Amino acid sequence: MKLKLFYKSTRGNDEKLTSAQAIIKGIAEDGGLFVPDSFRKIGIDFDKLKNLSYKELALLIMKMLLPDFTEEELKLCIENAYDEKFDTDRIAPTVKKSGVFFLELYHGPTLAFKDMALSMLPYLLKTALKKTNNDKDVVILTATSGDTGKAALEGFADVEKTKIVVFYPKKGVSIVQERQMVTQKGSNTFVVGINGNFDDAQNGVKNIFGDKIFNEELGKINYILSSANSINIGRLIPQVVYYFYSYLDLYRSGEIEKGEKINVAVPTGNFGNILAAFYAKKMGLPINKFICASNKNNVLTDFIKTGVYDRRRDFYMTESPSMDILISSNLERLLYELSGGNGNKVNSLMTELKNNGFYEIDQDMKNGLMDFYGGFTDDAETKKCIKSVYEESKYVMDTHTAVACKVFLEYKEKTGDATKTIVVSTASPFKFTRSINDALKFTDDAKDDFHLVEAFSRYYNKPIPKGIKDLDKKEIIHATICNKEQMKDMIQKFLKKE
Numbered sequence: 001m002k003l004k005l006f007y008k009s010t011r012g013n014d015e016k017l018t019s020a021q022a023i024i025k026g027i028a029e030d031g032g033l034f035v036p037d038s039f040r041k042i043g044i045d046f047d048k049l050k051n052l053s054y055k056e057l058a059l060l061i062m063k064m065l066l067p068d069f070t071e072e073e074l075k076l077c078i079e080n081a082y083d084e085k086f087d088t089d090r091i092a093p094t095v096k097k098s099g100v101f102f103l104e105l106y107h108g109p110t111l112a113f114k115d116m117a118l119s120m121l122p123y124l125l126k127t128a129l130k131k132t133n134n135d136k137d138v139v140i141l142t143a144t145s146g147d148t149g150k151a152a153l154e155g156f157a158d159v160e161k162t163k164i165v166v167f168y169p170k171k172g173v174s175i176v177q178e179r180q181m182v183t184q185k186g187s188n189t190f191v192v193g194i195n196g197n198f199d200d201a202q203n204g205v206k207n208i209f210g211d212k213i214f215n216e217e218l219g220k221i222n223y224i225l226s227s228a229n230s231i232n233i234g235r236l237i238p239q240v241v242y243y244f245y246s247y248l249d250l251y252r253s254g255e256i257e258k259g260e261k262i263n264v265a266v267p268t269g270n271f272g273n274i275l276a277a278f279y280a281k282k283m284g285l286p287i288n289k290f291i292c293a294s295n296k297n298n299v300l301t302d303f304i305k306t307g308v309y310d311r312r313r314d315f316y317m318t319e320s321p322s323m324d325i326l327i328s329s330n331l332e333r334l335l336y337e338l339s340g341g342n343g344n345k346v347n348s349l350m351t352e353l354k355n356n357g358f359y360e361i362d363q364d365m366k367n368g369l370m371d372f373y374g375g376f377t378d379d380a381e382t383k384k385c386i387k388s389v390y391e392e393s394k395y396v397m398d399t400h401t402a403v404a405c406k407v408f409l410e411y412k413e414k415t416g417d418a419t420k421t422i423v424v425s426t427a428s429p430f431k432f433t434r435s436i437n438d439a440l441k442f443t444d445d446a447k448d449d450f451h452l453v454e455a456f457s458r459y460y461n462k463p464i465p466k467g468i469k470d471l472d473k474k475e476i477i478h479a480t481i482c483n484k485e486q487m488k489d490m491i492q493k494f495l496k497k498e
């Protein structure tokens with residue numbers, strides 16, 4: 001008696017898709033994002049769940065959100081995603097340092113949390129294509145603020161019937177991040193730097209999705225577009241799993257009682273990671289507060305305080321570059337939930353954002369925001385936090401994690417809320433050694449970033465992770481740069497090369 005779950009657009013058209021169809025399409029006809037039309041509670045005693053491995057838990061939860069996939073299909077996807085690419089078979093371990101619980105999501109091949117979903121998405125997509133008898137090749141279009149690009153390239157490289165195109169802001173990613181991407185092998189990969197910021201890249205990609213003529217042309221040469229960004233629901237679903245897993249970790253180790261509520265503090269950019277926590281709550285995870293942490297690009301902090309989303313502000317490049325975003329795509333999915341599934345309302349808010357650069361939600365929706373707390377911090381405070389946590393517990397956070405940690409500590413001080421809190425750790429410190437060196441001063445010789453990685457490895461007494469080892473010695477394969485107006489031409493050129 002399987003209750004069927006379908007996916008529909010946040011913007012109110014009547015499309016009702018299976019999860020396989022939604023994953024292939026990436027984005028809805030009306031420009032909206034696909035969302036589940038209902039959520040089921042997990043309904044299993046946590047005493048039973050607590051002994052499941054990460055993969056077993058993933059199967060259980062993903063089955064609920066992807067009901068049209070068979071158990072066999074899902075098992076295969078999970079086995080392929082979470083294999084020895086990850087440096088621990090706990091996949092997403094939670095560690096306690098300085099009295100804070102860090103959920104470490106960076107044990108995958110590219111050292112950032114994007115691996116949690118992007119090591120899975122190619123398998124979900126491949127399965128979905130087979131299930132729906134789709135004979136076209138898929139072109140995965142991706143805009144990246146630094147980490148998604150590499151994780152997507154790594155996941156899709158040489159996957160048959162797919163091609164992957166990544167656009168990154170030429171001046172908006174770290175040197176290590178850029179080098180990870182431009183050295184990517186695989187005959188189906190294509191990486192382009194654009195003269196612009198992440199929002200430009202993301203807007204460009206969204207416009208290409210919405211360009212009917214362009215999509216028809218691609219169809220004629222047997223291609224369809226899909227997305228590896230968190231606008232694709234296939235990105236969000238695997239992310240729901242680790243919130244349950246972390247909670248069960250705390251329960252198993254006696255840190256919390258059964259049913260005890262926890263808070264989660266999430267370093268937020270495109271609102272995908274924190275939204276997965278929100279979905280986890282809808283499926284029965286006892287979460288009290290969602291602490292949404294931003295850097296100086298604090299559009300979400302203001303939104304959570306006032307209910308006004310206003311992107312008419314300066315864009316800053318910070319030392320947590322994966323969060324340098326002013327248009328958080330997945331907030332649209334939260335708006336959908338806050339409005340009680342009112343697609344027309346979401347549609348008009350999104351139209352206002354597009355036309356005027358801002359919108360304000362009504363009182364009912366504002367009430368729904370009560371479970372959220374928004375805070376932000378700047379680079380100097382972020383680095384201070386890295387230093388103080390290191391001094392206290394010899395644990396090094398990357399800059400994104402530190403933003404969340406700092407905002408959490410401030411929240412705790414301000415509110416006195418003693419609820420146990422999971423701080424989501426989204427990247428390895430090895431990815432951001434320049435900022436870490438500013439904070440910890442582990443070497444005087446900071447001339448190049450690759451040297452810094454080596455010096456940090458000695459200082460922290462941990463080997464350089466495989467994902468960035470010898471990065472400076474790898475051949476640069478992708479050196480294309482374009483203006484944001486040329487993105488479509490670039491894709492065409494790449495596809496015609498064959």
Ligand SMILES: *Cc1c(COP(=O)(O)O)cnc(C)c1O
Pocket residue numbers: 112113114147148230267268269270271272273274322323400401426427
């Ligand atoms: C992508 C990213 C984030 C932001 O996650 P969203 O799901 O976009 O909110 C935070 N930290 C790191 C290291 C990231 O790569």
